[in-house]
Amino acid sequence: MNEKLTILIVDDDDVDRMAVRRALGKTGLEPVIEEAGTCAAALNALREGNHDCALLDYLLPDGDGLKLLRDIRTADILTPVVMLTGQRDERLIVELIRAGAADYLSKDELSGETLGHAVQTAIRLYQAERDQLRAHTELEAAHRELQSSHEQLLQAEKLASIGQLAAGVAHEINNPVGYVYSNLGTLQKYIDNLYQMLEGYAHLETLVSDEDALHTVQALKKELDLEYLKEDVRDLVSESREGISRVKGIVQDLKDFSHVDEAEWQWADLHRGLDSTLNIVNNEIKYKAEVVKNYGELPEVECLASQINQVFMNLLVNAAHAIEERGTITVRTGTEGDDAWVEISDTGKGMNAETRKKIFDPFFTTKPVGTGTGLGLSLSYSIVHKHHGRISVESEPGHGSTFRLWLPLRQPEQMAE
Template structure:
């Protein structure tokens, strides 16, 4: 079947810029319909032979011709290379002959340093016959590369924000440790105080013992009797010394153990872990180490009642959760004016663990309650709170796909309820 050829008439041509097609065979409505379809399609479509002679171009191709050489007016468009020398590479044509089709992006220089990006599709549609569709994607490409650039910028900004957030969290953690520092210093200075003093005492005791040994040796040399040794015993107070040394040593040992424990708790608590270190951890251990540290601060005003249920290991970021516990416990302690009780209760239900931290302190007024998780919201005097504690806690709990809720009755106390899934959703 002969292929209908419509060579483009560059200017002043008939409607659509395309020579009218030869009359169709009567009844060949399918071909007419297809022809109408190709004529109507907005994508530039060319038909050419192996010699690259153009046999047909649809009206949309006129746009392509103008696009290929905007400054050239009328010119022959008999061959594909006449449209633009780079429009059809021999390589592409060869591949198309080989595989039946070829698609690719073609970049055309159009003068003045400008270029167009075209999406070209070639198909072999018969012996020595090729079809070509060309779509101008310059705009899309520009938009796409703009999007890429924007995306890259956003990624950089996101990384910066993440860094900043990590810094804020770390400095908030340090700030809360700073608040604890005075209490911890006191707690360390006490045992160090008596261990240090006991060592001085021990030094005295030892020199007393040495003089006792010397005195005994002298008495022995003189062949003195029990009366003389008794006198030495009494003079140097050896009985007291012998009784006191074991006590002194065990007290000092206890002091050193206490310091070690405080340091261990601090290390446990302040350990900086990378944000992807999700582990299955014992929530009670985190609560205990946090309570131990904060106990230094709380013991002068609060009793702590722990009611721990039977919890499975929970997939979490333990040191971040410790920070939540500390923020909440510090608030509980600060809510207690004189003497009070802080309750820490854990339980498990329906794939989630629940940690309730309650106090019988002054409570939170109803108008303040909705704002307690807002960043920088604080009712504490300037310098004693960052206003970030609960905001960061909220963020950490959300990251764990958990919830943190507060309920409070002014004058009666406050309850913070933290619920965490045992397993993180995949």
């Protein structure tokens, strides 16, 4: 050992302390020696200092060595302890060792050699244990990290494939919907033409002298309720057109949301992303909350639009879930310096400080088993991080939550064309 050892002697008796000092002097270790006279002082010193070893007397004014040993372990102090005492009680020795003492020496037979040996063995043992513990903790952390990035990848892949599927379906639907929409337009025009024609014929009725024929036509007119029919045909066509244009909107939203054709860095309109995402999660939100849009001025932002939409979706769905009965979700946007920001706040149940600290951890969820995976926010966090942006949260229990994300308008290295 190159560096000098620091050893703490814990004993209330001056003469005994001197004896221990003397014995230490003969070990050849030449340690730096510190002293404490009570359990409390010893605990304090061990907590503050960086001792290589502590030599503990069993009987102290404010407690016994066994209790002190236990206190040392509960305080997570990793200094090895060698007990020194005048008593020779086998049962006590066993208890001391169980409580974490590295070794046990009788004060009566304290020689430089035994003491030096005990101290060095204790230190070596603890060092090995500590190394093992550290390696274990590191391994555990690495394993956790690996697992979480694996799950995140799966989740991202899942979302991407859902997006791809949606975009595929949207593409297939797009064509038929397109011609139905345009045919309905033509139909409307033709119907108007037919009505004009009908008007023309109606005028001719006055010129008809054949009473029977006239009667038949008028009876038919009445039976078919021509006036109502004319009204209704118009309504039917325009309702159908409206329905189809809603389908067109959904198809467009799906395409915007997945951006599958453009899974590249691109310049995107965040408002458009927010709107299409809101339409997509509408089902999940509409029974819970009224959505208030408070959009500011936003230039286009350089981003991976489909991923940013996933962030919006996670935040919006979380906001809806946080609302128990009915509430409001407010979406605000704006710019600040070179960043665009988007804020999503809800009037839901909010979070306490402890929850707030953990929400970006993978797998952290307060939702019932099988409901939430706890990956929404951790995935969102990594997406925002990839964009060189940041995400913040303000929340109080009972006062709702506000999530805000900042995205640089332009990525550091020019990534989009």
